[in-house]
Amino acid sequence: MFRRAKTLAILAFVATGVGALTFYLSFYPDSPDWVTQEWQENLPLTEMPRPTQLGQPEHEGRLLDTYVTIRPQAVAGVPVDGTYLKTVKKAKRLVWARARYLNEEDLPDPTLIQKELNRAEVLRIHVQAIEDELECEMTSAFHPRLIWRRGNWRLIFQRNCEKSGGQVLEVAWNSKGTLVHLRPAGSHFAWEQSRVFLYPKGPKLSELQSYEIAVSSSPGFLRTPNLLVLSDAGYKINDLEHLARIRPEDETFDMVQAYFFANRALAWTEENLSFTSGNLKIRTQVGYPRKTNASFYFNREVRLGSGDGEVFTHIAWDPSIVIHEIMHAVIESLTGLPFQGEGGSLQEGLADTLTALQLDSPNMGEAAYKKGPYQRTLENEMNFPDRTGGLYHDSLILSGMLWSLKTEVAAESAQDLTIYLLSRLTPDSGFEDTQRHVQTWLEQCSEGERCDRIGSVLSRRGWL
Ligand SMILES: [Zn+2]
Known part of the structure; x- marks a missing residue:
């Protein structure tokens, strides 16, 4: 059109x-003429209108007994921004799917895109300039992407680079080597912003204890097949005896705490969601030698600063912060939700909810935040219409609703709805879409009186 x-x-x-x-x-x-399709049951997926050309999966993972995959539409193998086909399969049988895509006549000609891809070699000379100018070291290969700008499709080439303070930037050029954008990437925690000794619930809610934990026997030690903990200050653990001697006053203590909390969080997701999230890295002392309040997840990495001692202290010792960041990896794999905008609020709300369910506490940032008893709490009375567009503000509407299901109905109901949303939300989901899924979930409730109680919580909070 x-x-x-x-x-x-x-x-x-x-x-x-x-x-x-x-x-x-x-x-x-x-905006382009989006086509959105939701799969109708009892039809093969091939009969659901959907893009003919798909790119490589951008996110995927197991969730309980289902397998979730999110793939973008592609032109000449290049992912098209804003498109997806999300499928949920159970024993290889499709149980749900949804696609957002464009008809082929509304997309650029693949042969032209291929020609532009071939020309992109020229970009290499521009990389050095950016690295020098911004003191930002490139950490990824070029990823071509088709984006919609000012009424047209444009082919851009994205790369990520990392500044010495641990900040990650996304840099994009067009095929002629002109800079298209330069912006921060990833999700920030909040507000800005052998036998070992550890605090099992953080220093605020537990005493230092001797604990038996599983570590790798080879150098690196604080690693599992799914997780690796490193220090940006270059601190290393020499051997297992060294690990056993580490105490809170040692710089390497951050690594021990982060490793402990992250493994607990991953074990919880495996047990409760049957979801395994591999290939995760945690970096402590981010921004070293400065004591930064960095605390965010990006591209399979959790980055934790030491805390400036004024707003935050000992960030890596706070279970809610470490778990929250790890949960972003899980949510990203299952939904492809972004980190900004409405989708970002949903992403934050789900991360807080999963954290709160694990810790059985609604308070986020309780141990590390110094300006109050906690940074934010899910114990609130915020209703669906209270949205303002604020990232964390709006996240509390979703997490507050889920938390009240836990406290007023049952933990299983809160967890069940959270898992349902993880299986249904897509990269373009907003609050309206979430509300629709919440309503569908309630319609499928078969637990009699409990369903009525769920209904009254949802209704009071404006979700019905
Ligand atoms: Zn977050």
Whole structure:
């Protein structure tokens, strides 16, 4: 549809000259003609309208007895921004699917994209300039992507680079080597922003104890097949005797605490969601030698600063922060939700909920936050219509609802709905979409009186 619009716009531009420029810009649609399809049961997936060309899976994982995959639509193998096909399969049988995509006539010609891909070699010379100028070291290969900007599809090439303070930037060029964007990447925790000794529930709620934990027998030690803990200060654990001698006053104590909490969180997800999240890295002392309040998840890595001692202290010792960050990896794999906007609020709300369910506590940042008893709490009375667009503010509407299901109905109900949402939310999900899934979930409730209690909580909070 907008291909015709483009021709018309160009004709108008040629006919009337510069005066038509405004017309040209406003004539283009703000967004492409998205097609959204949800799979109807008892039909093979092939009969559901969906993109013919798909890219490599961007996210995937097991969730209970189902397998979730999210793949983008592709042109000449290049992922198209904003598209996806999410499938949920049980014993290889499709149980649910949803797609957001574009009809082929609304996408660029694959042969033209292929030509542009071939030209992209020239980009290599621009990388050094960015590295030097920003003191930001490239940490990934080029990822081509088709994005929609000002009424047209553009091919961009993204890379991530890392600054000395641990901050990650996403850099994108077009095929001619012009910088398209440069922005922070990833999700931030909040607000900004052998036998070992440890605090099993953090230093606020537990005493230092001697604990038996499983570690790797080879150098690195604080690692499992799914997790590796490192220090940006370069601290290393020499051997298992060294590990046993580490105490809170040692710099390496952060690594021990983070390792302990992260493994507990991963064991919880495996037990409760049958979900395994591999390939995770935790970096402590991020920003060294500065004591930063860094605390975020990005690209399979959790980054934790030491805490500046004013707003946060000993970030890695706080179970809610470490677990929250690890949960982002789980949520990202299962939903593809973004870290900003409405989807970002859902991502934060789910991360807090999963953390609260594990710790049996609604308070986030309780041990490390110094400006109050905690940074935020899920014990609130925020209702569905209270949204303001604030990332963490709105996240509390979702997490507050889920937490009240736990306290007023049953922990299983809160957990069941959380898992249901993980299986249904998609990269473009917002609150309206979430509300629809919450309602469908309630319609499927078969526990009599408990369903009524769930209904009254949801209704009071404006979710029905
Ligand atoms: Zn977060």
